[in-house]
Amino acid sequence: MKRLSLIILNLALLFSAFAQDYFRLYWEPNENGNSFTICATKGQNFTVNWDLDNPTIQTFTGTGENMYIEYFYDDSIYFPITVDINAVTYNCRFTHFIANNEKITGIVFFDCNELSYLDIRNNSLTYLHLENCPGLLYLDCSNNNLTGLNIKKMS
Numbered sequence: 001m002k003r004l005s006l007i008i009l010n011l012a013l014l015f016s017a018f019a020q021d022y023f024r025l026y027w028e029p030n031e032n033g034n035s036f037t038i039c040a041t042k043g044q045n046f047t048v049n050w051d052l053d054n055p056t057i058q059t060f061t062g063t064g065e066n067m068y069i070e071y072f073y074d075d076s077i078y079f080p081i082t083v084d085i086n087a088v089t090y091n092c093r094f095t096h097f098i099a100n101n102e103k104i105t106g107i108v109f110f111d112c113n114e115l116s117y118l119d120i121r122n123n124s125l126t127y128l129h130l131e132n133c134p135g136l137l138y139l140d141c142s143n144n145n146l147t148g149l150n151i152k153k154m155s
Contacts, residue, residue, distance in 0.1 A: 020087040021046075021094045021112045028079035028103040028124070035070035036099035038085070039063075039117075044092035052082040059088065066096055080105050095135075099123070109133050120144070130154065 027034060040046050040062030050056040050071050093114040104123040109130050116137045125144035132153040
């Protein structure tokens with residue numbers, strides 16, 4: 001728990017200067033691939049770095065509707081894997097994020113001002129950090145193992 005607290009503190013300091021939507025998640029590889037659904041501003045770019053230890057970065061363009069995104073890890077990858085999702089263009093905003101049954105162990109959201117829908121149920125989530133996400137209207141984090149919940153600047 002001490003290590004996770006240090007990671008979260010380092011993330012908060014590192015990304016406090018960003019004004020763009022950003023979040024990080026920690027998960028274990030699934031045999032059938034890992035996936036999530038995200039809604040990003042139409043025509044605006046965002047990146048997904050599928051593994052910070054072995055950078056694999058893909059760029060996507062938001063459609064303004066929910067997009068299903070999937071990635072397959074090779075068998076040599078160890079877990080937990082750190083994944084970064086970051087708005088590239090200044091006007092890119094995330095409004096929905098859905099990831100169920102994905103073995104997520106921790107997730108951190110920073111400056112996602114327009115994030116209104118967050119569904120991360122049925123994972124292995126032990127820690128959830130939401131900072132400066134004032135538009136959040138729906139949160140479902142049921143059926144997890146939450147031991148830490150940190151919510152800051154939500155209005």
